Amino acid sequence: MTKHTPFSVSRRRALAGAAAIAVAGAPAILRAQATAGRLVIVGGGFGGASAARAARERFPAVAVTLIEPAASFTTCPYGNLLIAGRYSDTSPITFGYDKLIARGVAKVTDTAVEIDSAKKTVRTSGGQTIAYDRLIVSPGIDLKWNAIKGYDEAASAAMPHCWKPSLQPVTALTDKLKAMPDGGVFIMSAPPNPFRCPPGPYERASMVAEYFKKAKPKSKILILDSKDGFSKQPLFLAAWKQLYGDMIEWVSSNNEGRVVAVDPASMTVETEFGKKHKGDVINIIPPQQAAKIARDSGLTGGGDWAAIDTRSFESKAARDVFVIGDANAAPPMPKSGFVANNTAMRAVAVAGAQMTGGTPPKALYFNTCYSHVGDNYGISVVGIYRPNADGSKIDEAPNSGGISAREATADIRAGEATYADGWYRSITDYMFG
Ligand SMILES: Cc1cc2nc3c(=O)[nH]c(=O)nc-3n(C[C@H](O)[C@H](O)[C@H](O)COP(=O)(O)OP(=O)(O)OC[C@H]3O[C@@H](n4cnc5c(N)ncnc54)[C@H](O)[C@@H]3O)c2cc1C
Structure with missing residues (x-):
């Protein structure tokens, strides 16, 4: 072995x-x-x-x-x-x-x-x-400072990442969202692959929408993405429409979504071909490395x-x-x-x-990524993997894994949210209990 x-x-x-x-x-x-x-x-x-x-x-x-x-x-x-x-x-x-x-x-x-x-x-x-x-x-991970022009640790005070709690707690974002007026614009820059937690940015956008729906319903969410697709995309897009109407807009990389520069002073981000977007709260999730x-x-x-x-x-x-x-x-x-x-x-x-x-x-690896998309609304993707014979790569086990169904009852979505809570309780209990 x-x-x-x-x-x-x-x-x-x-x-x-x-x-x-x-x-x-x-x-x-x-x-x-x-x-x-x-x-x-x-x-x-x-x-x-x-x-x-x-x-x-x-x-x-x-x-x-x-x-x-x-x-x-x-x-x-x-x-x-x-x-x-x-x-x-x-x-x-x-x-x-x-x-x-x-x-x-x-x-x-x-x-x-x-x-x-x-x-x-x-x-x-x-x-x-x-x-x-x-x-x-x-x-x-570490964040790659200045991979997006102007986005360094100082800029992250005005435009938080909240992607590494030891560096910046998630409260840096919640404080700004609470202070934002109703009708404001929340911008997120989502990173290129590979990065920590592929569905994480889209779960975060969902949770911002859940907050806006309750507290600031006239507000908008703009996701500017460095990719042309993302984890559980069809499920997220359908759930966003169902739960939040047209509150969330996702812009792919090939539609000029990739953020290349930021200006914290004017609270603007610039995408690949020079288009500028101004936000009231801006969450930059930069490229990452070990x-x-x-x-x-x-x-x-x-x-x-x-x-x-x-x-x-x-x-x-x-x-x-x-x-x-x-x-x-x-x-x-x-x-x-x-x-x-x-x-x-x-x-x-x-x-x-x-x-x-x-x-x-014998080696066999598992993953389940749960995402909360709304109140009592969860989705997931499961993967089962094996190393190859010489240890040079990992393959998905044939006919294994899967993703939540496109069409599902409210009970099934609520059940997935409950499973997610159970996963979180059991893994943190294993680590620290
Ligand atoms: C918003 C968000 C949501 C997420 N949700 C999920 C989810 O629902 N499910 C899921 O499975 N994953 C989720 N993830 C991903 C998950 O957090 C990471 O994949 C996981 O933390 C990786 O574990 P790790 O041990 O590599 O790093 P970490 O858990 O970050 O641990 C690294 C530790 O190493 C320490 N350290 C660093 N450098 C040194 C050093 N030089 N000396 C000593 N110690 C050091 C740090 O202080 C830290 O405690 C999410 C991530 C984000 C950002």
């Missing part, structure tokens, strides 16, 4: 001895777990927190260290629902690490700044050097995303390093929290087997 053979018993004993020496000065919790090897995880979001929990449960003899700078994690999923006014602040979508720590995960509250895959260490900005036997990297630590450590090979062996999620650039979540390139799987969690399971299964001498099960 992977390019490594499982460890022999004598190698495992040697590794266990090395691990015991390496953690001699470590906190008691770390000393207690370290017998079969050291798994270090960079990033405590969907991929990293899932990997930490899975590793503690499946490989209790492996010492698990999670490097994450924040004291708590606010999810992107369900952030859009705050825009609709379904709750009033980010507390329902914010989680602490205390339960993971209680499960025996050693949390290092710091930022990883260097991965030395030859010495098998991670250096943090606080000056710690942490040794690993296997490393899982799940740092998510987070800095993945790029700086050579895992992306100078490109935007980390190349991986699709059978294991082990990096093609660094042995014993696994890159999961949004930071890797694993098409046709989307960059989703569901996939980050699912591929965390795979990386842990392979890394854990390598450290303890077992054999990982």
Whole structure:
């Protein structure tokens, strides 16, 4: 399966001895777990927190260290629902690490700044050097500042992205929407592929429409897109018509939808052939790339995303390093929290087997992307995927997966919204419960 053979018993004993020496000065919790090897995880979001929990449960003899700078994690999923006014602040979508720590995960509250895959260490900005036997990297995305002319971090104060909660909470957008007069124009610039959460911009437009319908019914939504199509497009377009009339207008790339420049001072955006649009609230979702630590450590090979062996999620650039979540390139799987969690399971299964001498099960990957389109109105797309024999690509399993039906009763749409809520509760409970 992977390019490594499982460890022999004598190698495992040697590794266990090395691990015991390496953690001699470590906190008691770390000393207690370290017998079969050291798994270090960079990033405590969907991929990293899932990997930490899975590793503690499946490989209790492996010492698990999670490097994450924040004291708590606010999810992107369900952030859009705050825009609709379904709750009033980010507390329902914010989680602490205390339960993971209680499960025996050693949390290092710091930022990883260097991965030395030859010495098998991670250096943090606080000056710690942490040794690993296997490393899982799940740092998510960075935004590409100035890929849209004029759109840098300063401009994002006037024209929020709200695509990375640690950088800008979704309240940056809700505050502006609340202050906007009825009859105003909300503009969204949707990014080119690949990006975090393919249906996310369109769920967000839906949630803005839900809010406008209740609070500012004369307002309009203009989506300027860098693409000619988007995830679940026919379902979104039909639902928008049904629920919001002509409130939402979507402009594709080939109809001059691609935003190329912004001017925060005049609150205008400019599209490819020089057309300018003025908005009262503007949400720019810029092009994206793997987070800095993945790029700086050579895992992306100078490109935007980390190349991986699709059978294991082990990096093609660094042995014993696994890159999961949004930071890797694993098409046709989307960059989703569901996939980050699912591929965390795979990386842990392979890394854990390598450290303890077992054999990982056959690889099969899943995704479901739910979207809320309105009150009690949900839609979804499901994909089931397999790596190919040499780990160079991922294929959709034949005759699997699917998308919500074009025609469905209100009960079915309401049911999908309920399933979405159940998914969110269960995945966050797995990560942080
Ligand atoms: C609006 C929106 C809605 C979405 N809705 C859904 C949905 O309904 N369903 C779904 O499946 N997905 C959804 N997603 C996508 C989902 O949020 C991402 O795919 C998922 O978070 C990716 O997980 P990750 O582990 O790669 O990154 P993240 O979850 O972002 O976690 C990365 C973590 O790494 C940490 N980190 C970064 N750099 C370092 C470093 N150098 N050292 C240490 N730690 C570091 C960060 O602090 C962060 O905690 C949505 C996204 C958006 C923007």
